[in-house]
Amino acid sequence: MGNKAVANRYAVALFQLAKEKDILKQIGEDLQLVKAVFEQTERLSNVLEHPKVLEEQKVKLIKDSFADAVSAYVLNTLLIMVKQKKGNLVIPFINKYQELAYEAQGVAVAKVYTVKALSEEDKQQVSTTFAKKVGVETLHIENIIDPELIGGMKIRIGDRIYDGSIKRQLDRLQRTLVAGNR
Structure with missing residues (x-):
């Protein structure tokens, strides 16, 4: 089984538990903290993947790092992953x-590419406009x-791309002009 499939199985298991306990958001916040760390x-990933570091040391490292910061569900999932030698996942x-939690909550993430940073008001306007187009309640904006x-701007939501950039318009114009000269 591929690494992505294994990671997905752990995610689905924790997601189902969190949904059952009605703590999707809390688990998501805990996981974002873990991801940031x-x-x-x-070096943390390197230690967890290193074959010469004993499992007990890896478990202790995870407990010392996250025991007071995340829920028992998240901590136990991390410990299981380490014991199964899946710390790299x-x-x-x-x-x-x-991704699963956002889908369940009617939320999506949009990567918005612009020349300069968007103001909070602009982000809110993009979020409101494009949330309706993709059929979600909320759209989190990541400005790049x-x-x-x-x-102009280019927006990527999942596998959809909305490109309203001047660069795209110029490229299209160039293709039209080149095609017309043949």
């Missing part, structure tokens, strides 16, 4: 859980600065 501490597992766009 893993992303900011590259923590980030994919968290991403899949978040891309100077190559020249102007």
Whole structure:
């Protein structure tokens, strides 16, 4: 079984438990904390993957790092993953859980590419407009600065892309002009 499938199985199991206990949001917040620690501490993943580090040491590291910060459900899932030698799948597992939780809550994430940072008001307007288009209640905006766009914006929601950038319009115009000269 591939690593992605294994990570998905852990995520689905925790998601079902969280949904049953009505703590989707709390578990999601705990997992975002864990994700931030893993992303900011590259050595943590290296230690969990290293074959010469004993399992007991890995378990102690996870307990010392997260026991007071996350729920018992999240801690136990992390410990199971470490004991099963799946510590390298923590980030994919968290991403899949978040995807499942957002879907259950009617939430999606949009990556909005712009030349300059969007104001909170602009983010809210984009969220309101595009949430209706993709059929979700809430759209979380992740603003990414891309100077190559020249102007306008490009929005990616899942596998959908809405491209209203000036760069795209210029590319389209160029293709039209080149095709007309043949």
